[in-house]
Amino acid sequence: MNAEIITIGDEILIGQTVDTNSAWIARHLNAIGIHIRQITSVADTREHILWALAESEPRAELVIMTGGLGPTKDDITKQTLCEYFDTHLVMHDVIRERIEKWFEMRGIPVLDVNRKQAELPAACEPVPNTRGTAQGMWFERNGTVFVSMPGVPYEMQGIMTDHLIERFKRHFKAPHIEHHTIMTHGIGESLLADKVADWENSLEAEDIHLAYLPSPGIVKVRLSAVGKDKKAIQEKVFRKAQEFLDLAGEYVFAIGDHPIEEAVGKMLREKKLTLATAESCTGGGVAASLTKIPGSSDYFMGSVVAYHNRIKKEQLGVAQQTLDAHGAVSEQTVCEMAEGVRQRMGADFGLATSGVAGPAGGTDQKPVGLVWIAVAGPHRTVSEECRFGHDRERNIQRSIRRVLGLLRTEILAIESLQND
Amino acid sequence: MNAEIITIGDEILIGQTVDTNSAWIARHLNAIGIHIRQITSVADTREHILWALAESEPRAELVIMTGGLGPTKDDITKQTLCEYFDTHLVMHDVIRERIEKWFEMRGIPVLDVNRKQAELPAACEPVPNTRGTAQGMWFERNGTVFVSMPGVPYEMQGIMTDHLIERFKRHFKAPHIEHHTIMTHGIGESLLADKVADWENSLEAEDIHLAYLPSPGIVKVRLSAVGKDKKAIQEKVFRKAQEFLDLAGEYVFAIGDHPIEEAVGKMLREKKLTLATAESCTGGGVAASLTKIPGSSDYFMGSVVAYHNRIKKEQLGVAQQTLDAHGAVSEQTVCEMAEGVRQRMGADFGLATSGVAGPAGGTDQKPVGLVWIAVAGPHRTVSEECRFGHDRERNIQRSIRRVLGLLRTEILAIESLQND
Numbered sequence: 001m002n003a004e005i006i007t008i009g010d011e012i013l014i015g016q017t018v019d020t021n022s023a024w025i026a027r028h029l030n031a032i033g034i035h036i037r038q039i040t041s042v043a044d045t046r047e048h049i050l051w052a053l054a055e056s057e058p059r060a061e062l063v064i065m066t067g068g069l070g071p072t073k074d075d076i077t078k079q080t081l082c083e084y085f086d087t088h089l090v091m092h093d094v095i096r097e098r099i100e101k102w103f104e105m106r107g108i109p110v111l112d113v114n115r116k117q118a119e120l121p122a123a124c125e126p127v128p129n130t131r132g133t134a135q136g137m138w139f140e141r142n143g144t145v146f147v148s149m150p151g152v153p154y155e156m157q158g159i160m161t162d163h164l165i166e167r168f169k170r171h172f173k174a175p176h177i178e179h180h181t182i183m184t185h186g187i188g189e190s191l192l193a194d195k196v197a198d199w200e201n202s203l204e205a206e207d208i209h210l211a212y213l214p215s216p217g218i219v220k221v222r223l224s225a226v227g228k229d230k231k232a233i234q235e236k237v238f239r240k241a242q243e244f245l246d247l248a249g250e251y252v253f254a255i256g257d258h259p260i261e262e263a264v265g266k267m268l269r270e271k272k273l274t275l276a277t278a279e280s281c282t283g284g285g286v287a288a289s290l291t292k293i294p295g296s297s298d299y300f301m302g303s304v305v306a307y308h309n310r311i312k313k314e315q316l317g318v319a320q321q322t323l324d325a326h327g328a329v330s331e332q333t334v335c336e337m338a339e340g341v342r343q344r345m346g347a348d349f350g351l352a353t354s355g356v357a358g359p360a361g362g363t364d365q366k367p368v369g370l371v372w373i374a375v376a377g378p379h380r381t382v383s384e385e386c387r388f389g390h391d392r393e394r395n396i397q398r399s400i401r402r403v404l405g406l407l408r409t410e411i412l413a414i415e416s417l418q419n420d
Numbered sequence: 421m422n423a424e425i426i427t428i429g430d431e432i433l434i435g436q437t438v439d440t441n442s443a444w445i446a447r448h449l450n451a452i453g454i455h456i457r458q459i460t461s462v463a464d465t466r467e468h469i470l471w472a473l474a475e476s477e478p479r480a481e482l483v484i485m486t487g488g489l490g491p492t493k494d495d496i497t498k499q500t501l502c503e504y505f506d507t508h509l510v511m512h513d514v515i516r517e518r519i520e521k522w523f524e525m526r527g528i529p530v531l532d533v534n535r536k537q538a539e540l541p542a543a544c545e546p547v548p549n550t551r552g553t554a555q556g557m558w559f560e561r562n563g564t565v566f567v568s569m570p571g572v573p574y575e576m577q578g579i580m581t582d583h584l585i586e587r588f589k590r591h592f593k594a595p596h597i598e599h600h601t602i603m604t605h606g607i608g609e610s611l612l613a614d615k616v617a618d619w620e621n622s623l624e625a626e627d628i629h630l631a632y633l634p635s636p637g638i639v640k641v642r643l644s645a646v647g648k649d650k651k652a653i654q655e656k657v658f659r660k661a662q663e664f665l666d667l668a669g670e671y672v673f674a675i676g677d678h679p680i681e682e683a684v685g686k687m688l689r690e691k692k693l694t695l696a697t698a699e700s701c702t703g704g705g706v707a708a709s710l711t712k713i714p715g716s717s718d719y720f721m722g723s724v725v726a727y728h729n730r731i732k733k734e735q736l737g738v739a740q741q742t743l744d745a746h747g748a749v750s751e752q753t754v755c756e757m758a759e760g761v762r763q764r765m766g767a768d769f770g771l772a773t774s775g776v777a778g779p780a781g782g783t784d785q786k787p788v789g790l791v792w793i794a795v796a797g798p799h800r801t802v803s804e805e806c807r808f809g810h811d812r813e814r815n816i817q818r819s820i821r822r823v824l825g826l827l828r829t830e831i832l833a834i835e836s837l838q839n840d
Binding site for chain 2: 257
């Protein structure tokens with residue numbers, strides 16, 4: 001069955017806000033077998049919202065709208081929905097009381113504009129929002145379900161998780177969609193495709209769709225299949241994924257859409273190993289990535305972000321003569337940083353980055369994009385020179401992934417090193 | 421004039437990739453007076469791409485497509501464009517040589533699929549891509565311009581910046597759009613709207629559009645106006661923005677769409693003050709936010725991410741008895757962390773966070789969402805207790821913004837404290 005998403009808000013069309021809601025909704029609907037046909041972002045205007053609704057109604061059995069439900073004047077979705085469904089606003093006293101309590105609990109005065117959020121189109125069934133004051137709404141007409149939710153991601157996610165996903169499951173009995181994602185690191189998209197070319201050709205006969213999704217330092221490989229028989233679909237996708245692993249397993253760091261920081265975290269926890277980081281050019285980004293993962297305190301001890309050379313010396317024990325002879329962005333310094341943090345924080349692995357992230361600070365010998373990374377472990381310290389581009393954020397991002405990739409290799413190597 | 425964006429790719433419709441390209445393109449087109457009417461995300465299928473092109477052609481003078489141009493089999497945009505413009509692929513030898521060189525320079529073998537990227541529809545004018553091997557394309561038909569670019573954000577941004585933005589400026593002589601964004605912190609959306617209600621009512625008479633854009637801890641306020649006379653438009657928007665500052669200036673931390681880490685960075689640089697951070701629950705996120713800003717090494721010394729209590733003691737000098745008596749998540753500990761990092765890194769300000777980010781680790785007394793923040797300065801240490809929700813990433817994000825907000829207040833207070 002087909003669903004469409006309509007996101008409402010000038011902030012998306014002028015590019016001030018990135019629409020993360022659509023991806024979230026799509027991911028969660030896909031998981032229950034609902035296929036998103038199209039995502040349309042339209043302006044906060046009556047005409048455009050009406051047009052988008054009328055366009056999608058005959059194409060989709062489910063239309064999900066986000067945005068335009070705030071208490072302020074620029075939010076006009078509710079009035080427009082009244083017009084579209086030929087209905088009028090009615091005050092829901094129970095919801096008004098809930099809104100008043102919501103403000104009371106937070107010690108914020110409740111205003112008339114907030115109370116007005118309890119006025120909803122008579123034709124809709126209200127869907128409660130426990131994370132805010134804008135209510136969700138459920139409409140049905142000619143076999144199509146329309147759902148309207150606030151655009152604040154946290155509130156939309158609450159409404160979907162608490163009330164809608166289970167209800168959609170019951171309401172729509174859609175075919176099963178199986179996605180299987182494999183995460184690779186250390187090989188580019190076209191080399192990888194070349195390596196598995198025969199396997200790729202074999203997918204068509206099995207009605208399996210393949211996609212490569214590259215991002216800095218990482219290529220996601222996704223297999224998808226659709227059908228009524230969940231078990232048969234899962235079995236064939238799983239079999240083909242297994243074949244891929246046989247061909248290119250050395251590049252695979254995770255099965256499923258997991259970031260590399262989660263994959264290495266899992267390895268560290270399983271092997272009861274701990275980690276500390278010493279960061280210069282990544283500025284805390286490695287630590288921030290690692291600690292986004294719940295439970296990372298099991299293996300992550302801490303980090304020293306040593307942006308200034310004085311901190312590299314005082315907090316990490318890098319020798320003044322190393323800095324004088326080789327500079328901060330050098331193999332010698334990054335290795336001393338990794339070894340220093342490993343020792344001072346008493347961790348099994350110490351990981352370090354030092355580079356010229358840009359846009360300024362480059363020289364002929366050490367241009368913008370030059371990054372040294374190192375991993376110090378119980379048996380050895382390894383380092384790598386990276387030459388990235390000119391984009392600061394991208395250089396930081398690639399450095400984070402590269403050093404986590406190197407850590408992964410060193411965790412894998414630890415057993416053979418132990419036996420040496 | 422109207423433009424539309426069509427993003428092509430199953431990865432967007434299944435929610436595996438967040439479409440950041442549309443926001444980037446919209447922001448850059450808006451800045452040159454081109455208005456985005458609609459953004460449509462469609463599947464990697466011939467039919468859907470053809471339909472989306474046919475829909476937007478009569479509505480827009482510019483249609484921008486991203487995605488589906490990679491070397492792999494799932495990328496079908498080029499063939500579909502041939503069909504839509506009734507043309508065929510031709511090999512461009514100069515481009516093929518450029519692609520071959522691109523691979524040679526990187527020491528990667530060039531494959532036939534890569535060479536094929538030099539085949540482009542005969543009806544298009546190629547637009548060079550210096551950051552990758554998928555070319556941009558420029559088509560014109562019946563007064564509408566169509567541009568197709570790869571979906572990799574870094575490559576798309578390069579093509580736009582190097583070749584398209586200036587060309588659009590010359591090609592379309594659009595009316596001027598003036599956006600004025602004001603960043604506020606420390607007040608919710610509806611309280612703010614109530615505070616400036618009369619002012620908001622006065623905007624309609626001046627044809628100025630207002631939007632509130634809330635995100636955790638921050639409300640952006642955006643004024644927009646359109647017209648031929650750039651100077652007159654700028655003058656009226658500026659005058660109204662000035663009136664807003666008179667009414668709510670105490671909450672404003674930046675004029676323009678600047679993150680709070682950039683605003684405090686600017687203040688630190690201007691006042692020649694330095695900063696160090698000690699982070700527990702934010703896990704390096706404060707340091708990572710600060711160091712995303714180019715030139716942050718002027719004022720940012722470094723950070724200690726003290727995830728384990730042992731690190732809080734050894735690297736920051738938090739007393740064992742403080743930890744025993746009050747626990748890691750407490751006013752006393754967070755103040756000692758801030759003071760410890762300030763002193764050890766020799767900075768003017770030390771900033772600290774300690775909390776229960778979740779989802780696990782909460783107790784009755786210290787529930788998930790409890791975060792203590794502190795700022796230690798030359799004259800005093802201040803702290804704040806925050807009670808956030810249950811979402812780990814959101815709690816981390818809000819903690820980062822809250823502690824940077826507290827730092828901002830303390831930087832502003834420093835002069836009056838000096839005079840005491």
